[in-house]
Amino acid sequence: MPKQYHNKELLEKIILNIKELRKINHISLETFYFDTGIHLARIEQGKTNITVSTLSKICSYFNITLSDFFRKIE
Helix, strand or coil: CHHHHHHHHHHHHHHHHHHHHHHHCCCCHHHHHHHHCCCHHHHHCCCCCCCHHHHHHHHHHCCCCHHHHHHHHC
């Protein structure tokens, strides 16, 4: 069970980082969806798991590398 908790904790940190990027850039969920086709609201609410390819698209949208994204989580 500790591994599942760890995965949940990591997902929560990823979600918080995405929310922070969106807010810093003054992008609404609606604008993000229209620009990318990604339902960020579902991800931010933890209703869906995020794939690496989706995270890569999100990072690209906010002009941040995956490496920098994960450095912010550490």
